[in-house]
Amino acid sequence: MPFRELNRQQIWMLPPTLDELIPNDHPARFIAAFVDSLDKSFWDKLGIGIDGEPLGAPAYHPRALLGVWLYGFMTSTRSSRKLETACRDQIPYLWLTGWQRPDHNTLWRFYKEHRKNMRHLFKLTVRTAVKLDLVDLAVQAIDGTKIAGNASxxxxxxxxxxxxxxxxxxxxxxxxxxxxxxxxxxxxxxxxxxxxxxxxxxxxxxxxxxxxxxxxxxxxxxLTDNDAVFMKSRQGIVTGYNMESVASPLKTNKTKTSGMLLTGLNVVSEQDDHYQLIPMLKQSEEMTGKLVEITLADAGYHSGANPAICEQRKQMIIMPESQEQRLKSPYHKDNFIYNSHTDCYGCPKNQSLRYMETRTIANKEVRVYGGLSAVCRKCPAFGKCTKNRYRGREILIGQHDEELRRHRTRMLTEKAKIIYKRRKEIIEPAFGIIKEQMGVRRFLLRGLDNVKNEAETLATAFNLRTLCTIFNSGAFEKRRLLIVSMSEIGIIVRNLFVFLCISRNINKMKGFSFIPTTLFESY
Ligand code: SF4
Incomplete structure (x- = not known):
C-alpha cells in the first residue's frame, strides 16, 4: 500500500479562515454563543465592565477570557498554565480568543477576580433549560461525591x-x-x-x-488546606470535600437525547449528608424557580427530621433507611399501635406501654414509653423484642415520629420502589461525567469558598456540555439547518472575496455561528 504524501511545509493558495477550522457543531462554538449572548446587565452582574476603559493599553476581551475558562472546564483543562499552553497551540482556543494568546497570569487574574460571581452563569444555564422546557422537573435526585482537595x-x-x-x-x-x-x-x-x-x-x-x-x-x-477533611470514598480515604449535587433528567421527547442537568450544587467539609438535603432542595427550587415534586435520595440523607420538613415543603421524598433490616422485625416500634386517648402504645402481645419520661438524646427531646418488666420477662417474645430484664421494653418517640411512620409506609409501596430505581440513573452518571470525562479527580483551589467557586464553574460547564449535546442532537434542527446553510454560503462568498481583499481582512469576517444568541437570555 503506498503512503500518502507527507509535507509539513505545504502552503495554501487560499488560506482557510480561522472560523473554517472549527466544525459547525464544535462545543467551542456553543461556548462562544453562550458568552456572546450575555447582555450588559449580566456582565455587570459578573462584575465585569464589557465596554472597556477609554484609556490605557488594550486588554483582552472578557468574552475571550470567559470563553477560554468555560471551554477549559468543559474539556478537563482547569489550570491557568495549561490554558495558556492551549491558547498557544489548540485551534478551538485560538478560535475563542480570535488568535490571541493570553498568558497564565492574565487568565488567572480574570478567574480569581470574577470566579465568585460566575455562580450566576450556573443559574443562567439552569433557567435557560427550564425556559426551553428541556428538563423534566417532576423528579430530581440528590447525592454527594467525595473529591480530593489540593492537599497532601x-x-x-x-x-x-x-x-x-x-x-x-x-x-x-x-x-x-x-x-x-x-x-x-x-x-x-x-x-x-x-x-x-x-x-x-x-x-x-x-x-x-x-x-x-x-x-x-x-x-x-x-496544614495544606485547612478546610479539607478526611473522608471515606470508593477509592479509599481522601483528604477533600463532599460535593453535593441535585440533578433532574432531560425530557427525552424534546431533547432527542438522554442525560441530566445539574440544578443545585454545593461543596461542604462534612462527610455526613443528613444536613445537606433541605439546603439542596431549597437551592434547586431557587435555581429552577419551581418546586420539584419528587426527590430521590439514598439512605445517607435519612433522618427523622428530613421526611417531616419535606412534608411541610410539600415535596415527596423517596429515601430508604440505612437500617432497613431492623424495620422488618415484628417488634419494631412502628408495630406498636398508639392510642391517643390513653397516650399509650399497644405492643404486638397486647401489653400497654405508658408514657414514662422525656429524655434528651443528641440534643433532641424524645418521649419514652415503657411496659412492665415482669410482663415482658414472661412474654414469648422476650429476647427478640427486648433483653432488658429490669426495665422491660421501652420505645423512644421523637418529635417527627409520625411523619417518619408515614414515610416508611410510603417506602413499602411498589410505586416508591419503582421510582427509587431511577435515582442511580439520574445522578450517578453526572458524577461519572464530571470525574471521568471532565477530569475532576481533585479540586485545584484551596479553602472551602474557593473550592465552592471552582465547583460552580464546573457545574456551569457541565450544563453547557449537556445543552450543547441537546443542540447537536437535532432538537433545534430546523433553525440549525437554516443557519448552517447560511454558513456554507458564507464560505463560498469568502472564497470569492479572498481574490479581492488582502488576506488580513478575512479575520474581520465573524464566524457564522449556528447557535442563535437569543437562546440564552438573562434571567
Ligand atoms: S416483650 Fe414486652 S413489649 Fe415486647 S411484645 Fe412482649 S410484652 Fe410486648
Whole structure:
C-alpha cells in the first residue's frame, strides 16, 4: 500500500479562515454563543465592565477570557498554565480568543477576580433549560461525591500531632537562629531559606491549633488546606470535600437525547449528608424557580427530621433507611399501635406501654414509653423484642415520629420502589461525567469558598456540555439547518472575496455561528 504524501511545509493558495477550522457543531462554538449572548446587565452582574476603559493599553476581551475558562472546564483543562499552553497551540482556543494568546497570569487574574460571581452563569444555564422546557422537573435526585482537595494526606494532624510538630519546629528555629547569629554577618539582611520556612510552618501550626480549638467536634486538620477533611470514598480515604449535587433528567421527547442537568450544587467539609438535603432542595427550587415534586435520595440523607420538613415543603421524598433490616422485625416500634386517648402504645402481645419520661438524646427531646418488666420477662417474645430484664421494653418517640411512620409506609409501596430505581440513573452518571470525562479527580483551589467557586464553574460547564449535546442532537434542527446553510454560503462568498481583499481582512469576517444568541437570555 503506498503512503500518502507527507509535507509539513505545504502552503495554501487560499488560506482557510480561522472560523473554517472549527466544525459547525464544535462545543467551542456553543461556548462562544453562550458568552456572546450575555447582555450588559449580566456582565455587570459578573462584575465585569464589557465596554472597556477609554484609556490605557488594550486588554483582552472578557468574552475571550470567559470563553477560554468555560471551554477549559468543559474539556478537563482547569489550570491557568495549561490554558495558556492551549491558547498557544489548540485551534478551538485560538478560535475563542480570535488568535490571541493570553498568558497564565492574565487568565488567572480574570478567574480569581470574577470566579465568585460566575455562580450566576450556573443559574443562567439552569433557567435557560427550564425556559426551553428541556428538563423534566417532576423528579430530581440528590447525592454527594467525595473529591480530593489540593492537599497532601500526610499533612493531616490531630491536636497531639500538631503540638509535637510545634515543639520540633520551635527547636529547629532555635538551632537555626543560633547558627545564623554565630555567622555574625553584618550584610545579611534576609532570613535564610530554612529559617523562613520553619517560621512559616510554626505560624501555620499555631493557626491550625487555634482553628481546632474553635471548632467543636473537629479532631484533625490539614496544614495544606485547612478546610479539607478526611473522608471515606470508593477509592479509599481522601483528604477533600463532599460535593453535593441535585440533578433532574432531560425530557427525552424534546431533547432527542438522554442525560441530566445539574440544578443545585454545593461543596461542604462534612462527610455526613443528613444536613445537606433541605439546603439542596431549597437551592434547586431557587435555581429552577419551581418546586420539584419528587426527590430521590439514598439512605445517607435519612433522618427523622428530613421526611417531616419535606412534608411541610410539600415535596415527596423517596429515601430508604440505612437500617432497613431492623424495620422488618415484628417488634419494631412502628408495630406498636398508639392510642391517643390513653397516650399509650399497644405492643404486638397486647401489653400497654405508658408514657414514662422525656429524655434528651443528641440534643433532641424524645418521649419514652415503657411496659412492665415482669410482663415482658414472661412474654414469648422476650429476647427478640427486648433483653432488658429490669426495665422491660421501652420505645423512644421523637418529635417527627409520625411523619417518619408515614414515610416508611410510603417506602413499602411498589410505586416508591419503582421510582427509587431511577435515582442511580439520574445522578450517578453526572458524577461519572464530571470525574471521568471532565477530569475532576481533585479540586485545584484551596479553602472551602474557593473550592465552592471552582465547583460552580464546573457545574456551569457541565450544563453547557449537556445543552450543547441537546443542540447537536437535532432538537433545534430546523433553525440549525437554516443557519448552517447560511454558513456554507458564507464560505463560498469568502472564497470569492479572498481574490479581492488582502488576506488580513478575512479575520474581520465573524464566524457564522449556528447557535442563535437569543437562546440564552438573562434571567
Ligand atoms: S416483650 Fe414486652 S413489649 Fe415486647 S411484645 Fe412482649 S410484652 Fe410486648
Amino acid at each position: 494526606r500526610d499533612r493531616t494532624y490531630d491536636r497531639k500531632g500538631l503540638k509535637r510538630l510545634l515543639e520540633r519546629t520551635d527547636k529547629a528555629i532555635n538551632e537555626l537562629e543560633q547558627d545564623n547569629n554565630a555567622g555574625n554577618d553584618a550584610f545579611f539582611v534576609h532570613l535564610p531559606e530554612k529559617l523562613r520556612k520553619a517560621k512559616y510552618l510554626r505560624n501555620q501550626v499555631k493557626e491550625a491549633l487555634d482553628q481546632l480549638a474553635d471548632k467543636d467536634g473537629q479532631k484533625r486538620i490539614n
